Amino acid sequence: MxxxxxxxxxxxxxxxxxxxxxxxxxxxxxxxxxxxxxxxxxxxxxxxxxxxxxxxxxxxxxxxxxxxxxxxxxxxxxxxxxxxxxxxxxxxxxxxxxxxxxxxxxxxxxxxxxxxxxxxxxxxxxxxxxxxxxxxxxxxxxxxxxxxxxxxxxxxxxxxxxxxxxxxxxxxxxxxxxxxxxxxxxxxxxxxxxxxxxxxxxxxxxxxxxxxxxxxxxxxxxxxxxxxxxxxxxxAGFVGHTNRWAGRVSRVESGEVEVATDGGLSLRGIVRGTVSPQVGDIVNAYVRPEFITAQRSAGHNPQADAGQNTIEGRVDSILFNGANSRVLVKNRAGELIEADVVLTGDEQDLKPKDEVILSWPVAQTLSFKD
Amino acid sequence: MQKDIKRLSFLLLFAPFALWITLLIILPHLGMLHISLREKVAPRVYEFGFGNYLNFFNEPIYWNTLLRTGSMSLLVTLLALILGFPIAYYIAKIAGRRARGALFLMCLIPLWVSDLIRAFGWILLMRETGVISNTLQWAGVINAPIEFLYNDATVIMGLVYTTILFMIVPLVSTLDGMDDAMIEAGYNLGGNGPTVLRRIIIPYAMPGIVSGCIVVFMLTAGSYLTPILLGGKNSSWFTEQIYDQFITRYNWEAGAAFGFVLLAFTSLVIWGGLKLTGQTLNTTVARS
The missing domain is CATH 3.40.50.300 (P-loop containing nucleotide triphosphate hydrolases)
Structure with missing residues (x-):
């Protein structure tokens, strides 16, 4: 009572x-x-x-x-x-x-x-x-x-x-x-x-x-x-916008997992949810667009930062919505990834077909075993 | 060009209605009005005057019959409403989608049989040697045959039976348009069953109620067959007086005047009813 x-x-x-x-x-x-x-x-x-x-x-x-x-x-x-x-x-x-x-x-x-x-x-x-x-x-x-x-x-x-x-x-x-x-x-x-x-x-x-x-x-x-x-x-999927990758766990290590996605990417993420995944389990990794930064690759190769996931891609389209603008980036596997960008209206803005590097913190890659 | 076609189609659609209303409603009524306003002074000699109408008011039997017809029609209307409302409510609000059509159809089926046949059906049941009387005797409830026909109760029952459908149809259509959430809101805000019925459902259904009442009252006050067959000589229905004047006495002048008196009387009652409920013809009959 x-x-x-x-x-x-x-x-x-x-x-x-x-x-x-x-x-x-x-x-x-x-x-x-x-x-x-x-x-x-x-x-x-x-x-x-x-x-x-x-x-x-x-x-x-x-x-x-x-x-x-x-x-x-x-x-x-x-x-x-x-x-x-x-x-x-x-x-x-x-x-x-x-x-x-x-x-x-x-x-x-x-x-x-x-x-x-x-x-x-x-x-x-x-x-x-x-x-x-x-x-x-x-x-x-x-x-x-x-x-x-x-x-x-x-x-x-x-x-x-x-x-x-x-x-x-x-x-x-x-x-x-x-x-x-x-x-x-x-x-x-x-x-x-x-x-x-x-x-x-x-x-x-x-x-x-x-x-x-x-x-x-x-x-x-x-x-x-x-x-x-x-x-x-x-x-994670229902509240807010999010990018989702499905994949198989290739390594587990103190609350972190490495996921080999179906599209051939390798992502690191933190484990969420009630069930802890084991190697070989199928998991879903969710990343919100606002945590992903998109930068022009401008020649230099992406260096693997310890706390970051990075992937390369090409801008597919710009979803202009004022302060909430996004880019849709297509990676090599042909998956579309949404990332928040600031569009100021000048020359520096991303344009379709630009080559970009997407990066986001591992801590914001939430992985769930369903 | 486009405009001409529109005009033509409008005229074509409007023509049947115009023909019907002028040839079958307006012209005969003008003729009747003319007949009702002439007095016979000698064979084939007529004078203009209100004698036929005065005659109606001077002879108590005539206006008593009219008042009796009017009050019994009101009673029939009231009974049809009291019986029809729960039926309409059940069909519109409680029955499931599929049951609704079947129930509506069941209400309609009696209309497939003519008025006359249905009235004879009642006679078969209720006459002295009819089904009900015989059954009661067989069961030992009564020991001599009883005549159930030829009294007011039977006439009223027969009239309610023939007209209730015209009450149910407009009620179902108004209640159907009522959002169930409105009834739930009525309860949610603290109303009990009677309050919700009185303050929410009935006010909402008012246009349907008034329109059903108008139709039932008109049909009842103008009906001829049912009162005569079930009420016999005792029915004293006003339409019977009109029939008498036209057919038995061959007094078309008086008959026409009575016809107009009936029309005026029913119109007056309906006008009064609309005033009383705060509705207009526009919001009731035109809507349902």
């Missing part, structure tokens, strides 16, 4: 089976009070089912869900103090903004004066004080978003669930809403559980992120941990 007060939400070995399909498989986690927690995973990984169980729309096949220390397994959805922002928001179109926000308060039997005060207060807090009498159809996408959150927050929930609510917005608005959601979470000081398949949303906003795949939690950690210290190959 945990000490109850410090966690807003605890899931204890929660599973959900649909027939023979294990949609959610033995998931356990705790969310501390007032934090922003994201569940990140590809479509169909079970994250929506997990959230519907927390909200009470699905009954877990086994396991326990506790909110503020009390089990809610037998509590119907309308009695749980967990509110949810739906994917398409599910604002009530036949009610105006005021009525939408007042709905929950009415259900709880609040008096007219209390309702009016609370609705106006929450509209102030989401900085939309003048929209109370608007119809839902008259709101912009971002405003609808905020109303949907206000409709939940006015009820002082213990936990707010958000089911990919930014999915329907256009890119620009989504970027703005990311920051806004984070600010709203700080302002309301409520635990947010955010479900998404968009890693940048999860990384930017969250205090903690759980990576989910195939119904299981693969890793839980801060965004930095997930990005820099992935515990499993799935996390």
């Amino acid at each position: 945990h000490s109850t007060a410090e966690y807003d939400l605890e899931c204890d070995q929660v599973s959900k089976h649909f027939g023979s399909v294990r949609a959610v498989d033995d998931v356990s986690f705790v969310i501390p009070k007032g934090s922003f927690f994201s569940i990140l995973g590809p479509s169909g990984c079970g994250k929506t089912t997990l959230m519907r169980m927390i909200a009470g729309f699905e009954q877990p096949s086994s396991g326990d869900i506790r909110i503020k220390g009390r089990s809610v397994i037998s509590t119907p959805p309308n009695r749980r103090n967990v509110k949810m922002v739906f994917q398409h928001l599910a604002l009530f179109p036949m009610m105006n903004v005021y009525e939408n926000i007042a709905y929950g308060l009415r259900c709880s039997g609040a008096s007219k004066d209390v309702i009016r005060a609370k609705v106006h207060d929450v509209l102030e807090r989401i900085s939309l004080p003048d929209v109370a009498n608007r119809e839902i159809t008259q709101l912009s996408g971002g405003q609808k978003q905020r109303i949907a959150i206000a409709r939940c927050m006015v009820l002082d929930p213990d936990v707010l669930l958000l089911d990919e609510p930014l999915g329907a917005l256009d890119l620009k608005l989504r970027e703005a809403m990311k920051i806004e959601l984070k600010l709203l979470q700080h302002q309301f000081d409520t635990t947010f559980v955010y479900i998404t398949h968009d890693q940048s949303e999860a990384l930017v906003m969250s205090d903690h992120v759980a990576i989910m795949n195939g119904g299981k939690f693969v890793q839980i950690g801060t965004p930095q941990e997930l990005y820099h210290k992935p515990a499993a190959a799935f996390v």
Whole structure:
């Protein structure tokens, strides 16, 4: 039994089976009070089912869900103090903004004066004080978003669930809403559980992120941990951009491996993941583009630096994207490797067909045995 | 050129509708209006006047029949709504994708048989020597045959049976357009079953409800066959009065006037219903 007060939400070995399909498989986690927690995973990984169980729309096949220390397994959805922002928001179109926000308060039997005060207060807090009498159809996408959150927050929930609510917005608005959601979470000081398949949303906003795949939690950690210290190959491949080489281990030595890749390269990397590879095992090596430096080879031969992997190649194309520009380099085996570059717009910039040397630290070559 | 083709295709598409509405709706009604506004003063001598309408209001049997028809039609509409809503809700929201088509089809199948045949079916079941009476006697529940026909309850039942489909169809189409998340949001924000039904599902389905009610009320108030066959002489349905004037008494003037009174009455009821629910014809019938 945990000490109850410090966690807003605890899931204890929660599973959900649909027939023979294990949609959610033995998931356990705790969310501390007032934090922003994201569940990140590809479509169909079970994250929506997990959230519907927390909200009470699905009954877990086994396991326990506790909110503020009390089990809610037998509590119907309308009695749980967990509110949810739906994917398409599910604002009530036949009610105006005021009525939408007042709905929950009415259900709880609040008096007219209390309702009016609370609705106006929450509209102030989401900085939309003048929209109370608007119809839902008259709101912009971002405003609808905020109303949907206000409709939940006015009820002082213990936990707010958000089911990919930014999915329907256009890119620009989504970027703005990311920051806004984070600010709203700080302002309301409520635990947010955010479900998404968009890693940048999860990384930017969250205090903690759980990576989910195939119904299981693969890793839980801060965004930095997930990005820099992935515990499993799935996390390394799923979070952020990465280059991947598959190969066979040719040498193992105190946490370092030498990998002979399928394309004929020899790379050194550090071992990650739960299983330590032996010589002859198949491993995947992951390297993020920002750790790879691309330099023109300019005649001189690459010298093997102790802490570096180096390979030669030819620039295939430039992926210009302002500060996030990349080059695609083709090595001798014909593999394409992504590397971050700084493009300043002058003569020094890399151009297609340039011969380059790619180098990156061995410590950033993360090798996993699957 | 392009514009001419567009115009031509529009005219061709519009022509059948225009012909139908002028030849079968507007012209006959103008003729009827003309007939209803002339009084017979001598054989083949007519005068313009409102005598036929005055006649209607001066004879209590006439407007009593109309009020009775109107109130019973409202009752039928209400019953069709109460019975049809759960069915429509089940088809639109609870049944699976595949079951939905089959259920819809099952609602439609009775329409393949003509009104008349279905009414005779009811007669076979409910007359004094019919299936129900005989079965009850055989089971020993009653010891003498009972006549189930020719009373108001049977008429109402028959009318609900014939019109309920027209309630279900618009309801299914509006409820189908409702996102399930909206119902879940209703629960999630603290509403219990009745609250969600009253505050979310019914307001959302209102256009469908009103449009179904309009159609059912119109069909019921204007129906002739079912009240006559199941209600017999006691049914006192207003359409029967109109039939009497035209066919039995050969008094076309009075019949035409009654027809217009019925039209005005049903229009008034529907207008009142729309005002009461805050809907317009645009948001209801035109949408579903």
